[in-house]
Amino acid sequence: MSEWFETQAGMLDEVWRQLTRGVADAKAPARHPVLATVSSDGLPEARTVVLRAAERSAARIEIHTDLNSAKIGALRHQPMAALHVWAPRARLQIRAGVSVTIRSGDAVADMWARLPDGARGNYGVTPAPGTPIADETGFSREADPAAFAVLDGALQWIEALHLGRTLHRRVLFQAEAGWTGQWLAP
Ligand SMILES: Cc1cc2nc3c(=O)[nH]c(=O)nc-3n(C[C@H](O)[C@H](O)[C@H](O)COP(=O)(O)O)c2cc1C
Numbered sequence: 001m002s003e004w005f006e007t008q009a010g011m012l013d014e015v016w017r018q019l020t021r022g023v024a025d026a027k028a029p030a031r032h033p034v035l036a037t038v039s040s041d042g043l044p045e046a047r048t049v050v051l052r053a054a055e056r057s058a059a060r061i062e063i064h065t066d067l068n069s070a071k072i073g074a075l076r077h078q079p080m081a082a083l084h085v086w087a088p089r090a091r092l093q094i095r096a097g098v099s100v101t102i103r104s105g106d107a108v109a110d111m112w113a114r115l116p117d118g119a120r121g122n123y124g125v126t127p128a129p130g131t132p133i134a135d136e137t138g139f140s141r142e143a144d145p146a147a148f149a150v151l152d153g154a155l156q157w158i159e160a161l162h163l164g165r166t167l168h169r170r171v172l173f174q175a176e177a178g179w180t181g182q183w184l185a186p
Pocket of ligand 1: 048
């Protein structure tokens with residue numbers, strides 16, 4: 001039987017298996033992807049996030065954040081972001097280009113209502129995230145539904161790189177090509 005990394009379809013299946021597992025399993029590598037954006041100054045910025053949803057049929061991913069965080073300003077300026085995951089056991093790097101829609105307020109009220117109390121505390125900090133403070137305790141947290149933002153990411157492309165023992169395989173899948181794959185030189 002062939003290995004998953006030997007075919008483009010197998011590579012794409014494994015990408016989605018990793019992403020789906022990341023949502024369900026806190027210890028899975030795709031639980032904590034890196035989300036990279038472009039600041040309004042045109043500079044790259046990257047940070048770890050939690051993958052909250054991944055739906056293959058809709059080619060979308062979801063991340064939750066504070067509406068007052070810097071990444072929101074970056075995404076308003078440039079809504080294209082990049083997602084990165086390294087899954088060491090599978091020896092698979094996943095890179096994806098994501099078109100992000102920011103949802104907040106009434107549009108996410110039902111999701112806020114379903115968040116556990118512990119999770120709500122992540123949204124609502126004074127002063128706003130990233131503001132310089134006099135010492136490390138100089139901020140307060142209060143769960144604030146107005147600070148809750150959902151980043152709805154529509155995947156535009158996915159690139160998978162598998163590091164094999166004898167062969168590295170790299171393939172690009174594009175939404176506009178109906179997610180058909182294209183092998184690339186690794
Ligand atoms: C393991 C881990 C998980 C994180 N998850 C999130 C997350 O889901 N959403 C989020 O906005 N920030 C998350 N953060 C914090 C971000 O990495 C970042 O510090 C914060 O969002 C501010 O980023 P910004 O100033 O670029 O907006 C996480 C950090 C770590 C270390």
